[in-house]
Amino acid sequence: MASLSEPQIQAFSSMISSHWQVRGGTMIVRQFNFVNFKHTISFVNRVADIAEQEGHHPDMHIYYARCILELWTHAIGGLSENDFILAAKIDELI
Numbered sequence: 001m002a003s004l005s006e007p008q009i010q011a012f013s014s015m016i017s018s019h020w021q022v023r024g025g026t027m028i029v030r031q032f033n034f035v036n037f038k039h040t041i042s043f044v045n046r047v048a049d050i051a052e053q054e055g056h057h058p059d060m061h062i063y064y065a066r067c068i069l070e071l072w073t074h075a076i077g078g079l080s081e082n083d084f085i086l087a088a089k090i091d092e093l094i
Contacts, residue, residue, distance in 0.1 A: 003078025012084040017091045026079060027072035028087055032094070034065045043067060043093065050089050056082045058090075 004012065009022055020030045034040045044060060044067055051057045059070040071087055073080040 001073075001076055001080065003073070003076045004080060009079055012079075012081065016084055016087045017094075020087055022079075023070075026077065027070050028079065028083055029068065029070050030087070030090075031066055031068045034067070037064050040065055040067050046093050047090055050093075051086065054082070054086050054089070056086050058086065 003026070006025060009025065013020070013022060013028075016028075017030070020028045023029050032040075032043060034043065040062060044062055047058065047060065047067075047069065056071075056073075059072075061068040061070075069090065071083040072078060073083060
């Protein structure tokens with residue numbers, strides 16, 4: 001499977017929150033801000049549940065009151081439809 005082309009990335013980007021940013025055409029990134037560490041970890045656990053259901057796992061950077069998610073398909077070194085599906089499901093958590 002090849003990574004998505006720029007027009008495909010633009011089309012899929014319109015289906016997720018505008019808070020996601022495309023970085024280098026190879027990943028989508030979003031920062032989530034919370035009131036404290038407990039809320040951050042609660043969010044991380046809900047993302048983990050969805051990721052396990054989808055069989056597609058984001059890179060997560062966890063800080064006290066924020067979490068940065070990076071989605072990309074490691075096997076192809078770029079973006080796939082699965083990244084946007086997972087992003088849309090994560091959007092539903094907020």
